[in-house]
Amino acid sequence: MKQFQCPVRDENGMHARPAGALSNLAKQFSSEVRVRCGQRDANAKRLISLMSLGAKAGEVLEFEIVGEDEEAASDAILKLLAQNDGERASEGRV
Secondary structure (H helix, E strand, O other), X not given: OEEEEEEOOOOOOOOHHHHHHHHHHHOOOOXXXXXXXXXXXXXXXXXXXXXXXXXXXXXXXXXXXXOXXXXXXXXXXXXXXXXXXXXXXXXXXO
């Protein structure tokens, strides 16, 4: 099992574009990818589930990845999150 946290830095919260990118990435792995925000929990492979978290700027997302390719899934998701932070930084929106 791999676990990590990531704050929502986008001023618009987790909207459709980042949620879609996360969902599409999670679908590439056989591992179960769960995301928690407060008391809400979502299957990261389902866009509507991620959107139902209602994650706002400043809230912390908690990731839990379980399965045979959990290491690769964790690495890929962390890379996506870091890449998105870099894009926001270049736009002055961190």
